[in-house]
Amino acid sequence: MTRYVLDRLLSIALVLVLVSLIVFFAIHVLPGSAATLILGEYATPEALRTLEREMGLDRPLAAQYLEWMGAVVSGRWGDSLAMKQPVTAIVALRLLNSAYLAGLALAAVVLVAVPLGTLAALRQRSRLDLAILTASYVGISVPEFVTGMVLILVLAGPRLMLFPTGGYADPGAGLGAWLRHLALPAATLTLVLLAHVVRQTRSGLVDVLRTPYVRAARLKGASEARVILRHALRNGLLPAITVLALDLGYLMGGIVIVEEVFAYPGMGRLIIYAIQNRDVPLLQISILIVAAVYALANFAADLLYAWLNPRIRYA
């Protein structure tokens, strides 16, 4: 187990080095250097050269990369070009906001998807099963910006006005207002993720319900609730956990869209802001952070999987 953890940590480090290379070289090597990004497409060649010299962009790329990495690792993240504030302060707040959103969506997914998937598996081929499966298919296929805007249209419209159309309230200002701002963006993410997890819970449980050990538990005289909760679900949920881990990658992308739709100040909207304002230092750090969070979250999901599945734990 220790070896496995060390091996995984090593490959996370490799991933992050690779991502840092991509982030750095995508902006420096491809047509449109960092100076072009900052000054815009129509800058004069002289202005570009002056800025490049000021930023040290005329030095060898490898030296620039190493210097940048050194600064990133030691926490000297510099100032955002567009916001004129330290990147660290901006990022810390946005990361927390995104964590609230993602956390709420994931919790809702688990609380809703597992019971729905279980229900569908127990009533296989019934109308309920068909309805749940069809709804989950549609859920995967409707883009989150459409789902989000339909939710705004129906629930935040001038008629109902149950929720704000977007924005953010500080949790210190009152839990109610904070939750009301979080509700629709979290619901949008939940609806898309729900589909994946419901389908996996259902198919995982369908497979497990056919196994001899579940039959044995039934023959032993265990109550149906005990058979499902104690015996079947424990194994049946494993594929759902794998999918949930894969969905974390989706969540990182989905959060960009959803935060943009609801004008929610998290990491996703920060990335779009950095792109639109040609804020290179902010963009590089933000993408690196999202990649790091994703790698670590995946690692956590793998550990959870191993903990639930002894066959892997002792392998």
Next chain:
Amino acid sequence: MRSPALAIGTWVLGLVLGLSLLAPLLAPYAATEQHIVQRLQGPSPTYPLGTDQYGRDLLSRTLLGGRTALLLGVGAVALGLGLGVPLGLASAYVGGRTDEAVMRVMDALLSFPSLLMALLIVTALGASLTHALLAIGIANAPGIARIVRSATLGVRHEEFVLAAHARGESPLYVMFGEIFPNVLPPIVIEATIRTGFAILTGASLSFLGLGVQPPTADWGLMIREARQYVFLSAWPLLVPGVALAVTIVGFNLFGDGLRDRLGRVG
């Protein structure tokens, strides 16, 4: 057809393809024709699905937008296949340390959310349809390489491969002439499902203002523009939104149906 998914998927995709190909004939108006007095209207005999904020006909724009979506989806996946298939084939064929190194890099690229990868590439290149296509194509390549590699590993030691070696065929011929046709089914399934997601990613980029640029008819862009006016008229949001969802459902059903039919090979 045993699988209802394949049957429904075929019909839906056929409908989407047909409507998109015939769009210039079917669309009652040009994509950019403005009727500013009749802006943000609901369906009427003149405008069957209503109009947008410039009074452009939503039916025409949605039909023509299908061409943009399909061009982007199919183009991006073709690019992804062009990069990923040779890489996956070669990696599995050569094997050993090279294979391990290539796959480590692919895994690292895969562990980077693909929308973010596409965003990064579009940022570096600038926002346009072509760049969105390039970005999504490149972002798809590692996943395709992985699938192709694992399918290739499954047939690499089959007798027909050994026989080709014994005949003294070149490695290139063995890879593309012998192995490739045998790993085609999983590649086709993968490509179908990826096309749906490529269309979705393309629409997302356009929605963020980083893909297709106005005044081109594109579903993601139409939805972006509908945002401001959504409480005045829901049609500019709903019409392209439904078109997008139906198209992606079609690709998913067709891909899942194919998977059931052809089985998981490799």
